[in-house]
Amino acid sequence: MATAVRYVTDGQVAAYHRDGYLAVRDVIDRAQIEALRAVTEDFVERSRQASESDALFDLDPRHTVEHPVLRRIKNPADNHPLYRWVALESPIPGIVAELIGPDVKFHHSKLNLKSEKLGAPVEWHQDAAFYPHTNDDVLAVGLLLDDATPENGCLAVLPGSHLGPVYDHYEGEQFTGAMNREDLRLIDLSRARLLPLPAGSIHIHHYRAIHGSAENTSDAPRRLLINSYSAADAIPLTPDSSKSPLYGRIVRGAPAKVFRRTAGGWRMPPAFDRSYTSIYELQLRANEASTGM
Ligand SMILES: O=C(O)CCC(=O)C(=O)O
16 A cells, blocks of 8 residues: 655654744755746846836835845746745645645745845744634745855744734734734743754744744845645635635645634734735834834
């Protein structure tokens, strides 16, 4: 009898549920990573023609035709077959199924680019504040297209924080895309773990896990292709903001006949189906508001 392929060990599955994150090395081979880098460089070239952020590109305010500073490619899985392969057919959905499956649903994809010396930080936040679901089996998988280091802004995660509350991501009435400053003061962020990893590795974080990353102060880029998934029986509580045809697609197993619900709640995000820009934009706007710029 054929045995099913296993991508992660029981120990890794337990570590994900205990810590709220997991790093796995050598998931995508060097040739595919080189191909993904070439595709990504083509998108950066195309972004020269854009003068403002749109449905595909999220541009840093410093972006110019001569020196493109692209922060994010939106919905990469809809925009190139290789990105789509990563999201739907690479070993990644299989790994997700071992963590929260067997039935797995696609949520969204994005590619965050931190360019040399310029790449913007991502402040501490929890993805759950952006897209709450009926239960907590929701996660994001980041595939590193470059070696990630503390200097180029590798991801940092606070272990065990997925077992705590989902904090307010508002200052007053403004959704800032970052954890509320008063709450942050009460949290010991010195316990956060940096995740430096070679290209081709993935890191996976639970959607309640507190995470963020520093700016890129190095001479090397840090490009991170993120795909988010949920258990099929985790039902989104807010409308889709991605507008992607892949949203809600079953990528492993079967659709849920019964939804599953975890107790608890937190403040709803704004109506992102009408107004979502990007986490960078939200965090920048909030910082400008707080410094009176
Ligand atoms: O790009 C990063 O380092 C962080 C990504 C992230 O947390 C996000 O885009 O929600």
